[in-house]
Amino acid sequence: MRVINHIIILALSLVCISCKVDFDFSGLDGQPLLYLDMNMAYDPTSYEDGIIPEDVHLSLNGFVYAIPSAAGEREFPEEIRCQLDVYHNSDLVWTRNDILLHEFEGLVAAEVYGIIPGDQLKVVAKAEGFPTASSTVVVPQAAPKIEVSHSRINESKIRISIAFNDPAETDDCYAFTFTKAYWYEDSLNPSGVEWLEPSFGNTEETSFLDLGPFDVIWQDGDKYYGLTDREFNGKRTEFEINVEYPLHDPEQYKYAFYKIGIHKVSQERLNYEIACQDKGSNILGFIGLAPTTFAYTNVSGGTGCVSSSNVSTTEWIAVPPIEKIN
Numbered sequence: 208m209r210v211i212n213h214i215i216i217l218a219l220s221l222v223c224i225s226c227k228v229d230f231d232f233s234g235l236d237g238q239p240l241l242y243l244d245m246n247m248a249y250d251p252t253s254y255e256d257g258i259i260p261e262d263v264h265l266s267l268n269g270f271v272y273a274i275p276s277a278a279g280e281r282e283f284p285e286e287i288r289c290q291l292d293v294y295h296n297s298d299l300v301w302t303r304n305d306i307l308l309h310e311f312e313g314l315v316a317a318e319v320y321g322i323i324p325g326d327q328l329k330v331v332a333k334a335e336g337f338p339t340a341s342s343t344v345v346v347p348q349a350a351p352k353i354e355v356s357h358s359r360i361n362e363s364k365i366r367i368s369i370a371f372n373d374p375a376e377t378d379d380c381y382a383f384t385f386t387k388a389y390w391y392e393d394s395l396n397p398s399g400v401e402w403l404e405p406s407f408g409n410t411e412e413t414s415f416l417d418l419g420p421f422d423v424i425w426q427d428g429d430k431y432y433g434l435t436d437r438e439f440n441g442k443r444t445e446f447e448i449n450v451e452y453p454l455h456d457p458e459q460y461k462y463a464f465y466k467i468g469i470h471k472v473s474q475e476r477l478n479y480e481i482a483c484q485d486k487g488s489n490i491l492g493f494i495g496l497a498p499t500t501f502a503y504t505n506v507s508g509g510t511g512c513v514s515s516s517n518v519s520t521t522e523w524i525a526v527p528p529i530e531k532i533n
Contacts, residue, residue, distance in 0.1 A: 238276060238336070238337060238338055239273060239274055239275045239276050239283075239336065239337055240273075240274045240276075240337065240338065240340070240508075240509045240510050241271060241272070241273065241274070241289065241332045241334060241337050241338075241340040241506075241508075241509040241510075242270075242271070242272040242273070242274045242506075242509060242510050242511045243269065243270075243271055243330065243332055243340055243342060243506050243509055243510075243511040243512070243513055244269050244270050244272075244511045244512055244513075245267060245268060245269020245270065245271075245315060245330065245512075245513055245514075246267075246268060246269060246427070246472075246476065246513075246514045246515065246516055247265050247266070247267045247319075247328055247344070247346070247513075247514070247515045247516075248265065248266045248267075248268070248470075248515070248516045248517075248518055249265045249322055249324065249346050249347075249515070249516070249517050249518065250265075250266065250518040251349075251517075251518070251519075265318070265319045265320075265322040265328075265346070265515075266316070266317070266318055267293065267301075267315065267316065267317040267318075267319065267330075268315065268316050268428070269314075269315050269513075270313050270314055270315065271289050271291060271306050271308070271313035271315060271332055272308070272313055272511075273287070273289075273308040273313075273334070273337070274510065283308055285307075287307075287308045287334060287335065287336070288304060288305050288306060288307065288308070288334065289304075289306040289307075289308050289313065289332055289333065289334040289337075290302065290303065290304040290306070290332070290333045290334070291303050291304075291306060291315060291330065291331070291332050292330070292331045292332075292333075293317065293319060293328065293329070293330055293331075294328065294329040294330075294331070295319060295321070295322065295326060295327075295328060296326055296327050297327075297329075300319050300320075300321075301317050301319050303315070303317070308334060322346060323346070324346050324347060324348045324349060324517055325345065325346060325348065326345070326346045327343060327344075327345055327346075328343070328344055328345070328346065328515060329341060329342070329343040329344075330342050330343075330513050332509065337509075338508040338509065339508050340506050340507065340508045340509025340510075341506070341507050341508060341509075342475075342505050342506045342507065342512075342513035344473050344475060344505075344513055344514055344515045345473065345515065346515045346517065347379075347471040347472065347473055347515060347516060347517045348377075348471060348517060349471065349517050349519060350371075350381060350469045350470060350471040350517060350519045351371045351372055351373065351374065351469070352371065352519075353369055353370065353371040353467065353469050353521065354369070354370040354371065355367065355368070355369055355467060355521060355524060356368045357524070357526070357527060358527060359526075359527040359528070359529065360449065362453065362454065362529055363451055363452065363453035363454075364449055364450070364451055364452070365449070365450050365452050365465075365526060365527065366447055366448075366449050367447065367448050367449075367450060367465075367467070368445065368446075368447050369383075369445065369446055369447070369448070369467065370443065370444065370445040371443070371444065371469065372442075372443045373436045373439055373440060373441060373442060373443070373444060374441065375440065375441025375442075376441075378435070378436065378437070378440065378474070379435070379436045379440075379471060380433065380434070380435050380436070380471070380472050380473070380474050380476070380477045381433070381434045381435075381436075381469055381470065381471060381472065382431040382432065382433050382434075382468075382469075382470045382472045382476070382477075382516065383421070383431070383432040383433075383434065383467065383468060383469055383470075384402075384429050384430065384431060384432070384467070384468035384470070384520070385402060385403035385404075385405060385430075385432075385448075385450065385465065385467055385468075386400060386401070386402060386403060386429075386465060386466050386467075386468070387399075387400070387401060387402075387403045387450075387452060387463070387464065387465045388400040388401075388464055388465075388466075388523065389459075389462045389463055389464070390462055390464050390523060391462050392462075397464065397523065402429070402430050403450040403451075403452065403465055404430075404450065404451060405419065405432070405448035405449065405450050406419075406448070406449045406450070406451075419446070419448060420434065420446040420448075421433060421434050422434055422435055422477065422481065423477060423480045423481045423484050424484075425480040425483070425484075429468075431470075431480075433472070433476070433477045433480060433481075435474075435477060450465075452465070452526055454526075454529060461525075463525070463526045464523040464524060464525055464526065465523070465524055465526060466520055466521045466522065466523050466524060467520065467521050467524075468518065468519065468520040468521075469519050469520075470516045470517060470518050470519060471516065471517040471519070472514060472515075472516040472517075473514045473515050473516070475505040475512055475513065475514045476512060476514035476516070478503050478505075478512075479503055479504070479505070479511075479512035479514070481503075482503035
C-alpha cells in the first residue's frame with residue numbers, strides 16, 4: 208500500500224508541474240447516446256431435481272439510460288420513451304416500447320423462453336433523437352462442476368478450497384458468487400441470506416486492491432468475482448479463499464450454510480468490468496502514462512455492455528463446527 212501511495216503522489220506531482228495535455232473537443236456536438244447495461248442469464252439451476260424443461264427461460268435484467276452529448280441538452284423531455292427489442296436467432300421474441308429515459312429509471316426485466324446454450328441473442332434499443340443501439344451475444348455453455356472443501360481457521364473464519372477442470376476447446380470466462388444463510392429445521396426456505404465476503408491470503412489485513420485469484424470484482428444485485436482461463440486453459444485449477452462466518456452460538460453451526468455459484472459468462476462482461484475497474488483505479492492511465500481500457504463497449508451505435516451467462520450453483524453446504532479447528 209505504501210508503494211502504491213508513493214506512485215500516486217508521484218503521478219499527481221507530474222500532472223501538476225510537468226504535464227501539458229491537449230484535448231480535442233471537436234465532434235462533441237453530436238447526438239446523445241443510449242447506454243445499455245444488461246445481462247441475459249440462462250439459469251437451469253432454478254428447476255427442481257436438475258430436470259430442465261423445454262421451455263426453460265432466460266432472464267434479461269439491466270438498464271437503459273440516456274447519455275447526453277457534451278455540447279447538447281443535459282436533460283431530456285419527460286415524454287421520451289425507449290423501445291427495446293430482443294431477437295432469438297433472428298426472431299423477434301420480446302419487445303417493450305415504454306421505457307422512460309428522462310428519470311434514469313430504465314430498469315428492464317424480461318423472460319424469454321425456449322433458449323439453449325449456443326443460441327444467439329440480439330438486443331436493439333430505439334428512441335427518438337438517438338442513434339439505434341444494438342448488441343449481439345451468444346448464450347454460453349454450462350460451467351464445469353466445481354469441487355468444494357473447507358476447514359475452519361478460527362471461530363469466525365473459514366477457508367474454502369475450490370477446484371474445477373477447465374475445458375480445452377474454448378477460451379472461457381467465469382463469475383463466482385458466494386452466499387451464506389441460516390436454514391432452520393422448521394423452515395422451508397433459508398433466512399438471513401447475504402453475501403460471503405472473501406479475503407485472500409492468510410493475513411487479517413488485505414489491501415482493497417487485492418483481487419486474490421480473480422481478475423475483476425463487480426456488483427450487480429449479487430457480487431461477482433470474475434476470472435478468465437488464460438492462465439489455466441484446458442487444465443485443472445485450484446484456489447482458496449477465506450470468508451468471515453462468525454457463529455455467536457456454538458450450536459448455531461447446525462443451521463449455518465453457504466453455497467457457491469460458478470457462472471459461465473460471455474467475454475464481453477469481463478472486458479467491460481475490467482474497463483470500469485481501470486477507469487476507477489488506473490490514475491496513471493487517466494493522465495496518459497499507462498495503457499487504459501476505458502472505452503470498451505460491445506454496443507453498436509451506443510455504449511455500455513450486453514452480456515449473457517449460464518448459471519450454476521452448488522447445493523447449500525453446512526459450515527464446519529467450531530470445535531473442529533485445524
